[in-house]
Amino acid sequence: MKSTTLHTPRGIRGLRLLVAAGTAAVVALGTVLIPVLPAAAHHGWPGFETDRLVYIAGTVSSDGVWGNPHSQFDVTLDSNLPADTPELAIPEQLQDPEDSIRVKAALSYKGPHKELEVIIAPPAWSGQWGLGRALKSGERFRAVGYINRTNDGLFRPVVFWYGDDDVPVNQVLGNTLPVRAPLPK
Incomplete structure (x- = not known):
């Protein structure tokens, strides 16, 4: 029996990487900004x-x-x-x-x-x-x-x-x- 490897077209693979990177960036930004929001409310005029x-x-x-x-x-x-x-x-x-x-x-x-x-x-x-x-x-x-x-x-x-x-x-x-x-x- 012959083994077949399925390949994801390059455009879709790039899109998946872009979505994964964007999600990671949003999560990282959220962990930085969420603690800042109460501080801004606490300290701002x-x-x-x-x-x-x-x-x-x-x-x-x-x-x-x-x-x-x-x-x-x-x-x-x-x-x-x-x-x-x-x-x-x-x-x-x-x-x-x-x-x-x-x-x-x-x-x-x-x-x-x-x-x-x-x-x-x-x-x-x-x-x-x-x-x-x-x-x-x-x-x-x-x-x-x-x-x-x-x-x-x-x-x-x-x-x-x-x-x-x-x-x-x-x-x-x-x-x-x-x-x-x-x-x-």
């Missing part, structure tokens, strides 16, 4: 209550994380916050009256937490705007920014001031607030 700026002040209470995609640390809030943002130097990038008036008018945090987790820009950006190192536990920290929409214990500043000298640091990575919230009444 749309995940925060950008309709109102909030002022916080206190001391850094954890070593946190100094790195990418964002640096994070905890701040124990002062027990007696002023009604609104005290007179502090506004970073050059946010001195446009449309932005600086909003930063200066931010009302103090009145939420339930005595400590907030703070998320700031990665070291390359924070360093570019005035903070070239991790903040130290016990260091003074003041900020104006937004509370997270789904985690009211998470705060993201648009500007912050650190240390005894209240060194200002822009956090919007540009020259305007991500959203110009209405001024408080």
Whole structure:
């Protein structure tokens, strides 16, 4: 009996290889992007209550994380916050009256937490705007920014001031607030 070998035409074999490679690429891309999606929602401005700026002040209470995609640390809030943002130097990038008036008018945090987790820009950006190192536990920290929409214990500043000298640091990575919230009444 004569053995017969069936051959797949070259065009179909190439198509099968292309489909297999495409499927592998989609699966690989999915495993990379799926973990990024919650992080983007967690860290992006749309995940925060950008309709109102909030002022916080206190001391850094954890070593946190100094790195990418964002640096994070905890701040124990002062027990007696002023009604609104005290007179502090506004970073050059946010001195446009449309932005600086909003930063200066931010009302103090009145939420339930005595400590907030703070998320700031990665070291390359924070360093570019005035903070070239991790903040130290016990260091003074003041900020104006937004509370997270789904985690009211998470705060993201648009500007912050650190240390005894209240060194200002822009956090919007540009020259305007991500959203110009209405001024408080």
